[in-house]
Amino acid sequence: MINRSLFIFILLCFIIPFAVLLYLSVSSEWYYPSLAxxxxxxxxxxWFLSGGSTLMQSAVLSIxxxxxxxxxxxxxxxxxxxxxAYQTKSKWWLLTAYFPYVIAPVVFAVMLNFYxxxxxxxxxxxxxxxxxxxxxxxxxxxxxxxxWNSKIRNLENLVATMGGDFKVxxxxxxxxxxxxxxxxxxxxxxxxxxxxxxxxxxIGVGKVQTLTVMVYRYISEANPYLAALAxxxxxxxxLILLISNRRFLLHKVWST
Amino acid sequence: xxxxxxxxxxxxDGERHNTGDDSPVLNxxxxxxxxxxxxxxxxxxxxxxxxxxxxxxxxxxxPNIKEQFDIDLEIVSGxxxxxxxxxxxxxxxxxxxxxxxxxxxxxxxxFQLRMIDALFGPFTEKLPNIQYVDMxxxxxxxxxxxxxxxxxxxxxxVQLAFIYNTGQIDSPPQSLDELKEWVRExxxxxxxPTEFTGMTVLKSMMISMAEDPDLFKGEFNAEVYNQYSxxxxxxxxxxxxxxxxxxxxxxxxISQMHQFFANGELNFTFSNNDSxxxxxxxxxxxxxxSRAYVPDFGTIRNTHYLGIPTLASDKEAAMAxxxxxxxxEAQFEKMKPEVWGDGTILDMSKLPENWQKKFSDIPGRxxxxxxxxxxxxxxxxxxxxxxxxxxxxxxxxxxx
Amino acid sequence: MxxxxxxxxxxxxxxxxxxxxxxxxxxxxxxxTGLLSDxxxxxxxxxxxxxxxxxxxxYSVWIAFSSAFFTITLAMTLLFIxxxxxxxxxVYRSLFLPLTIPPIVLAFVIFQLYSGGGILxxxxxxxxxxxxLNQFPALVQDPYGIGIILAHIFLxxxxxxLVLLNLFENEKLDELAAVAxxxxxxxxxxxxxxxxxxxxxxxxxxxxxxxxxFLGAFEIPLVLGQSSPHMITVLIIEKLQRFNLADIPxxxxxxxxxxxxxxxxxxxxxxxxxxxxxx
Numbered sequence: 001m002i003n004r005s006l007f008i009f010i011l012l013c014f015i016i017p018f019a020v021l022l023y024l025s026v027s028s029e030w031y032y033p034s035l036a037x038x039x040x041x042x043x044x045x046x047w048f049l050s051g052g053s054t055l056m057q058s059a060v061l062s063i064x065x066x067x068x069x070x071x072x073x074x075x076x077x078x079x080x081x082x083x084x085a086y087q088t089k090s091k092w093w094l095l096t097a098y099f100p101y102v103i104a105p106v107v108f109a110v111m112l113n114f115y116x117x118x119x120x121x122x123x124x125x126x127x128x129x130x131x132x133x134x135x136x137x138x139x140x141x142x143x144x145x146x147x148w149n150s151k152i153r154n155l156e157n158l159v160a161t162m163g164g165d166f167k168v169x170x171x172x173x174x175x176x177x178x179x180x181x182x183x184x185x186x187x188x189x190x191x192x193x194x195x196x197x198x199x200x201x202x203i204g205v206g207k208v209q210t211l212t213v214m215v216y217r218y219i220s221e222a223n224p225y226l227a228a229l230a231x232x233x234x235x236x237x238x239l240i241l242l243i244s245n246r247r248f249l250l251h252k253v254w255s256t
Numbered sequence: 257x258x259x260x261x262x263x264x265x266x267x268x269d270g271e272r273h274n275t276g277d278d279s280p281v282l283n284x285x286x287x288x289x290x291x292x293x294x295x296x297x298x299x300x301x302x303x304x305x306x307x308x309x310x311x312x313x314x315x316x317x318x319p320n321i322k323e324q325f326d327i328d329l330e331i332v333s334g335x336x337x338x339x340x341x342x343x344x345x346x347x348x349x350x351x352x353x354x355x356x357x358x359x360x361x362x363x364x365x366x367f368q369l370r371m372i373d374a375l376f377g378p379f380t381e382k383l384p385n386i387q388y389v390d391m392x393x394x395x396x397x398x399x400x401x402x403x404x405x406x407x408x409x410x411x412x413x414v415q416l417a418f419i420y421n422t423g424q425i426d427s428p429p430q431s432l433d434e435l436k437e438w439v440r441e442x443x444x445x446x447x448x449p450t451e452f453t454g455m456t457v458l459k460s461m462m463i464s465m466a467e468d469p470d471l472f473k474g475e476f477n478a479e480v481y482n483q484y485s486x487x488x489x490x491x492x493x494x495x496x497x498x499x500x501x502x503x504x505x506x507x508x509x510i511s512q513m514h515q516f517f518a519n520g521e522l523n524f525t526f527s528n529n530d531s532x533x534x535x536x537x538x539x540x541x542x543x544x545x546s547r548a549y550v551p552d553f554g555t556i557r558n559t560h561y562l563g564i565p566t567l568a569s570d571k572e573a574a575m576a577x578x579x580x581x582x583x584x585e586a587q588f589e590k591m592k593p594e595v596w597g598d599g600t601i602l603d604m605s606k607l608p609e610n611w612q613k614k615f616s617d618i619p620g621r622x623x624x625x626x627x628x629x630x631x632x633x634x635x636x637x638x639x640x641x642x643x644x645x646x647x648x649x650x651x652x653x654x655x656x
Numbered sequence: 657m658x659x660x661x662x663x664x665x666x667x668x669x670x671x672x673x674x675x676x677x678x679x680x681x682x683x684x685x686x687x688x689t690g691l692l693s694d695x696x697x698x699x700x701x702x703x704x705x706x707x708x709x710x711x712x713x714x715y716s717v718w719i720a721f722s723s724a725f726f727t728i729t730l731a732m733t734l735l736f737i738x739x740x741x742x743x744x745x746x747v748y749r750s751l752f753l754p755l756t757i758p759p760i761v762l763a764f765v766i767f768q769l770y771s772g773g774g775i776l777x778x779x780x781x782x783x784x785x786x787x788x789l790n791q792f793p794a795l796v797q798d799p800y801g802i803g804i805i806l807a808h809i810f811l812x813x814x815x816x817x818l819v820l821l822n823l824f825e826n827e828k829l830d831e832l833a834a835v836a837x838x839x840x841x842x843x844x845x846x847x848x849x850x851x852x853x854x855x856x857x858x859x860x861x862x863x864x865x866x867x868x869x870f871l872g873a874f875e876i877p878l879v880l881g882q883s884s885p886h887m888i889t890v891l892i893i894e895k896l897q898r899f900n901l902a903d904i905p906x907x908x909x910x911x912x913x914x915x916x917x918x919x920x921x922x923x924x925x926x927x928x929x930x931x932x933x934x935x
Contacts, residue, residue, distance in 0.1 A: 003741040006734075013810070014753040017765040020775065024768060029540060032519040032773050032789055033781040076665065083662035091926075096671050098922045099915075102865070103674075104872030104889045107911050110896060111677035117349035123299075138670040195758035198874045198889070205342060205355055206332040207299065212760050217333060219764055219879060221307050222511035228768075231761035238756035242749075250755070250815070338897045341904065348691050368901060372691055444790045450883055500790075505797050505882035519773040521789045648900060651708070655884045 018235065024228030044225050055214060055226065059233055062194065062210040065125060069132045070190030074182060077140020077189075084141065085148035094145060097138040105135055106198025116203055123205040131203045132196060136189040143185045147178060184247055191238060281376075281571045286384060290325070292572035297328035300577070301342070302360035304333035305511045308535055312596050316589055321580060327573045332356075336365045336452065343374045343565050354567035358574040362452075362560050363400025366408055367640035369563070376564040376571055378406025383575060385582040390603035394636065396559050401474060401639040408561035409578050412590065412598035415557035415630050416456050417530040417548040424523050430552040432461065432491065439495045445523040447500035448492075449507045450650065453526050456556050458646050462488045463635045464553035476641035485646065489653040496654060506655060518542055528558070531597030531624040538594045547623050550630040557634035559601060584611045591618055599627065678915055685909035692901060700905040701913075708885065709910055715885040719801045719877075720870035723808035724863055730809060731816035732855070735824065736847060742821060751814040759811065763879035766807050770795040796880045803880035804887075808870055816859070816866075823858045824851075861929040868921050872914065888914055 024030070028039040048055045084093055100108060109131055113122065121127030155173040164172065197212040206213065211234050218227035281289070304310050313331055321329045334342065339359050346354050361369070369375045380386050389410060391397040396410045404410075420428045429435040439446045448454040463469050465487050471480050496503035500522060507513045510526075517525035518541060527533065527548065536542040562581060564574045580586055584607060587600040604612050621627075683689045687697040703709060734742070741747060757765075769775045777792040786792055796803035824830070829851045836846050877887040886894060888910065895907035 003738045006738055007741065007747055010734075011750055014750060014814075016769070017757055017762060020765050020768055021761070031543075032521070033778040035775070035778050035782060076669065080662045080666045080669070083659040084666055087659050087663060093666070095923060095926050096674075097666075098926070099919050100670060100674050102868055102872075102922055103915050103918050104874055106874045106889055107872065107892060107914060108674070108677065110892060111681040111908075111911055111915075112673060113345060114349050114680045115673075115676060117345055117351055120351065120353075123355040134669065134673040141666065141670065195760075197758070197760045198893075202893075206301075206334060207330070207355070212758060215760055215764060216875075216878075217304065219767075220305055220509055220511060221310075222509075222515040223307060224764075224768060227764055231758075231764055234758050234761050235756050242752055242756055250752070250818070340901070341897045344691050344901070344904075348689070371901075501794055501797075504794075504799055505884075508883060516773065519789065521772050644900060647898070651884060656708075656711075 018232075021228045021232040021235070024224050025226075025232055027225055030224065044229050048229060054209070055211075055230060055233075058209045058211050058214045058230070061125070061208070062212075063237075065129060065132075065208075065210060066190045066193040068129055069136055069193040070186045072129075073133055073136035073140045073189045074186045077137055077185065078144050078178070078182065080137075081141040081144040082148050085145055086153070094142065097141045100135050100138045101142070104198070105132075105196055106202060108135065109199040109202040113202065122203055123207045125204075125208055128200050128204045128208045128210075131199055132193045135199070136192050139192065140185055140189055143188070144181065147181055152177065183245075187241055191241075194234070194237065281575075282379065282382065284572070286382060289382070289572045289575055293570070293576040294326045296570045296573040297330065298357035298568075298570045298573045298577070299330045299332060299355060300358040300360070301332050301334040301339055301356045303335040304331070305335075305509060308539060309596055312590060316595070317577075317581065317586065320586075321577055324580065325573070325576050327576060329577060334359075336362070337368075340365055340368045340372075340374075343369065343567070344372055346565075346567055347372065347374060351567060353569040354565045356565055357568040357570050358577060359563050359565065360411070360560065361408065361563050363402075363558070363637055364640035364643045366399050366404075366561065366563070367402060369565075370402070370407065374566050375407045376566045376568060377408070379564065379571075379575060380404070380406045380409045383409065383579040383582060385579050385584075388584065388602045388606045389582065390606065393603070395557060395634075396601055398636070399559065399561060400637045400643070404561070408563040409582060410559045410601040411562050411581060412587075413557070413559045413601050414529040414531075414599050415550065415634055416453070416460055416526065416528050416555035417533070417550050417624065417630070418555075419517065419525045419527060419533050419542075419546055419548045420523060421517075421520075421543060422545040422547055423543070424520075428549060428551070432464065432553050435551070436491070436495055439498045442523065443498040444500050444502075446495075446498070447503075447506055447513070447522060449510055449513045449526075450647075450655065451508060451510060453510045453513075453528050454506075455643055455646055455650070456528055456558075457526050458488060458492075458650065459638060459642060460555040460635060461491070461553070462642075462646070463556070463638065465491070469554075469635055472638040472642070473636065474639070476639040481642060481645055485649060488646075489649070492654050503654070514541070517546075529596075529598060530627070530630060531593055531599075531621045533623045534593035534621050535595075535597045537623060549625055550633050552633065554633040554635055555630075556637055557631070558637045584614075588614055588618075591615070593619065593621055593624075597621070597624075678912060681908040681912045681915075685905050685912055687905060690905060693905070700909040703906045704910050704913055709891065709906065711885040712888055712891045715801075716871050716888045719804055719808075719873075719887060720867050722801070723805050723812075723870040724867045726805060727809050727813045727816055727866070728856075728859070728863060731813045731820055732852065734813075734817055735820045735855075736851075739821070739824065742817065748818075748821075751818055754811050754814050757811070758875075759807070759873070760875040760879070762807050762811060763876045766803050766810075767796055767879055770803055770806070771797075797882045799882060801877075801881065804873070804877050807876045807880060808873070812866060816862070819859060819862060820855055823855055827854050827858065829854065861925045864921060864925055868918055872918070 025044055026040050026042060028041045028043070030038050047053055112131060112134070116122045116127055116131065121130060152174065156169050159169040159173045195212065197216060200208060200210050201213055201216065204213070211230050215227050215230045215234065218230060302313070318329045318331070321327050339361065342356065343354065386409070389396065391404070395413060397404055399408065418428065429438045448457055462484050463472050466472065466484050471477070507516065513522065513525050514536070516522040530548055530550070533542060533546050533548040537544055537546055562578045564571055568574055584602060587602050590596045590598045591600050600615065604615060607615070680689070685700045687693045687695055687700065767774065771777070772789050772792050772794070777786070777789060780786045780792060832850060833846050836850055872889055873887060874889040877890050881887060881890060892907045892910050895903040
C-alpha cells in the first residue's frame with residue numbers, strides 16, 4: 001500500500017514537467033493567479049507547424065546537427081577505441097578521454113574559443129559540430145573500450161587465420177556483436193549533443209540556433225509559451241528512445 | 257610538443273590588430289557603396305530582450321532591406337559587453353574578418369570598443385540620411401560624454417521612465433525622499449535590476465543627489481564619483497531590506513522585471529524608453545492601467561546608436577542598412593507606439609514638410625508622459641566609467 | 657599503419673583540444689597573451705582566491721555537496737523502503753523518465769512551478785493558503801539554491817536508484833542480510849551497519865563523479881540561481897562578458913583552476929577505484 005502510493009507520487013513528480021510544458025505551450029496571457037481562467041490557444045503550435053517558422057527551422061537544424069555529431073563520434077570512437085585498446089598497454093590513455101567528458105562543456109568552449117576564432121569556426125554550424133565532437137568523441141572511445149576484450153580479439157584472430165582480411169573480419173566477427181552497442185552509443189552521443197546549450201551558444205555566437213538556444217532566448221524574452229513549446233520539442237526524441245529501448249538513455253560512465 | 261605549438265600560436269597574436277583598412281570604403285561614392293552592398297548577407301548583433309523590437313526588425317526592417325537593397329540581414333542576440341568580448345577575442349586571434357557586420361550599441365560599449373580600436377569609421381557623413389540629423393545636438397552628437405566623431409550613427413532617443421500601476425498607486429513618489437518612504441511602507445514591491453536599465457536608474461539617482469548635475473559632465477572624475485556614489489549606496493542600503501526578496505537577490509534581466517510587474521509581484525518597473533508602456537499595453541503584456549512617469553528628481557535621456565566593427569567584411573552593406581534605419585520611413589515606423597515607440601533622432605526642422613506633419617500626427621502616447629514635459633527633467637549621460645564603476649560597486653556594496 | 661593513424665586521431669580529437677585550450681587559458685590568465693595584457697603576472701590567480709570568486713567557489717561546493725547528499729539520501733531511502741516494488745518492470749521503466757529532460761528545459765519548468773508567480777503559488781492562492789504573490793516562499797533564485805538543488809535531485813536520483821538496485825543484487829546484500837539475521841543481528845543494524853556501508857563504498861566513485869558534475873552545472877544555475885554569488889561556470893561566463901575588461905584574465909584563471917580540479921578528481925578516482933560497473 002505504501003509502495004503503491006509512493007510510486008504514484010513519484011510518477012506524478014516525473015510526469016509534471018511534461019504536463020507543465022504542454023500546459024504552457026497552449027496558454028496565453030497567463031496572469032497571476034490564473035490556473036485555468038486564462039486564454040488557451042493552439043496559436044503557438046499552429047505558428048510552429050506553419051511553413052518556415054524560425055522554431056521549425058531550429059528544430060530541423062538541431063536534428064541534423066545532433067545526428068551528424070552522433071554518427072561521426074560513434075563511428076570514429078568505435079575504430080579509434082579498437083586501436084587504443086589493441087595497441088596501447090597503459091591505461092593512462094583512457095584516463096585522458098575522461099577529461100573532456102567531465103569538464104563542463106561551456107568552460108571547455110570558453111577555452112577553445114581562441115582556436116575556433118583563428119580557424120573561422122565560430123558562428124558556424126561546422127564549428128558547433130566540431131566543438132561538440134570534442135566532447136562526444138572521447139565519450140565514444142570510453143564507451144567502446146570495454147568491447148575490445150580478449151573474446152573479440154580471439155574472434156578476429158580466428159578470421160585472420162582462416163584467410164579473411166579486415167573487411168571480412170568486420171562483417172563476420174565484429175559487427176554482429178557490436179550492432180547493439182553501436183546503436184546505444186549513437187543515441188547517447190546524439191542526446192549529449194541534443195541537450196547541449198552552453199557550448200552551442202558560446203561557439204555559435206547565438207547564430208547557430210538549436211532548440212536549446214531558442215529555449216533560452218524565449219526565457220530571456222519572458223515568453224514562457226514558446227519556451228515551453230521548444231522545451232516540449234526537445235523531450236520528444238528522448239521519449240521516443242525511452243519507449244523503444246531505454247538502454248539508449250543510460251550513460252555507462254564507469255568502466256576500465 | 258603540443259604545448260609548444262599552442263604557446264607559439266597564442267603568444268604571437270597577443271598584440272592589437274587592426275587589419276581592416278578603412279580608407280578604401282570611405283573613399284567610395286554612395287552609389288558605389290550601394291552597388292557593393294547588393295547581394296550580400298550580413299549579421300547584426302543587438303539586444304533581443306524585447307519581442308516587439310524584434311518584430312520591428314524581423315517583420316519590417318529585414319524584408320525592406322531585402323527588397324530595396326537585396327541584402328540578407330540576419331539578426332543575432334548579444335548585448336553590450338558580449339559584443340565587446342566577441343570583437344575583442346576576434347582581434348586577439350588575428351582574424352581578418354568579423355562574425356558581425358553591424359551592432360546596436362550605447363555609451364559604455366562605444367567607449368570600450370574605441371579603447372580597443374574595434375570600430376570602423378568615421379562613416380556617418382557618407383550616409384545620405386545624416387542630413388536630417390542634427391549632430392550638434394549634445395544629446396545626439398555626444399555619447400556618454402564622448403564625441404561620436406562619425407564612428408557610430410544615432411538610431412533613437414529615449415528617456416528613462418518609471419512605470420507603475422494606477423490601480424495600485426494613486427500618486428507615485430516624485431522625490432527621492434518620497435520614494436524612500438514609499439518603499440518602506442510597501443515592502444517587497446520594489447527592486448532594481450542588475451543590468452543596463454537598472455544602472456541607468458542608479459545613475460539618475462546619483463546625479464540628482466548632486467547639488468550641481470553639471471559635475472557629471474565631461475571626463476570621469478573619481479572624486480565626484482566617490483563622493484556621490486557613497487551617498488547613493490547609503491540611500492539604497494537604507495531601503496534595501498524593504499526591497500523585493502528583502503534585497504537578497506535582484507532580477508538580472510529587464511524582461512523578468514517586466515514579467516514581475518505584469519504579474520503584480522512588483523509595483524514598479526523601469527524602461528529606458530519612455531513610451532514603452534504604451535507599446536506593452538497595446539500588446540497585452542502590461543495591464544491597462546499602467547502608466548509611465550519621470551519623477552521630479554530627473555532621469556537620464558540618451559541616444560542609442562549603430563556601429564560597424566572594424567573587421568566587418570561587408571561594410572558597404574552595413575552602411576546601406578544603417579542609412580535605411582535612419583530614413584524618415586524607418587524612423588517613423590519605429591516611433592509608432594504600437595510598433596516600438598522609440599523617439600526619433602531626426603531633426604524635424606530639417607525634414608521636408610510632409611514628413612514633419614506625419615511625425616507630429618503619430619497617435620498620442622496615452623500612458624506615457626508628453627515628451628516636452630519630461631525633457632525638462634533630463635540629464636545627460638555621464639562618462640562611461642561611471643556606468644562601469646556603478647555596475648561593479650552595486651555588486652560589492654549592495655548585492656553582497 | 658592504420659592503427660597509428662587511428663591513435664593519432666585519438667590524440668587530435670581527444671587529447672589535443674583540451675591541452676591546447678588549457679594552455680591558452682593559462683597563458684591568458686598569467687598575462688602572457690590577450691589584447692590588454694601587460695606581461696607575466698600572478699595577480700589574476702591571487703584574485704580567484706579572494707572576494708567574489710572565492711565566494712563563488714564556496715557556494716558551488718555547497719550546492720554540489722547538498723545536491724549529492726540529498727540525492728544519495730533519497731535514493732537510499734527509496735531503495736530500502738520499496739526495493740522489491742521497484743524491480744517491477746513498469747516501475748523500473750518510469751525511473752528513466754527524468755533522463756529524457758535536458759537541464760535547460762528542467763530549469764525552465766522548475767522556475768514556472770516554484771517561482772512567486774508560478775504554478776504552485778497559484779495553487780496555494782486558490783487554496784487560500786496565501787492571499788498575495790509575495791507570501792509564497794522564495795524557492796528559486798534564493799540564497800540556499802533550493803531550486804538548483806531540486807533540479808539536480810530530480811535529474812539524478814533515479815539514476816542513482818538504478819545503480820543502487822544493481823549494486824544490491826551484485827553484492828548479494830539479501831543473502832548477507834539473511835546470514836546476519838541468523839547470527840542474531842537486528843534489522844536496523846543489518847541495514848545501517850552492513851548494507852548501507854557496502855552500498856556507499858560501491859557507489860562512492862559515482863557520487864564523487866556527480867559531485868564534479870554538479871559543481872560544473874551551467875544551465876540550471878543560469879536560470880534558477882541568484883544574483884550573487886553565482887556558481888563557478890556562470891561566474892566565468894559573466895566575467896568574460898561584462899563591462900570590466902580587466903576581469904577577463906581572472907575568468908580564464910578560474911576556468912583553468914576548475915579544470916584542474918576536475919582532472920585531479922578523475923585521476924584520483926581512476927587510480928583508486930578499478931571496479932567495473934555495468935548497468
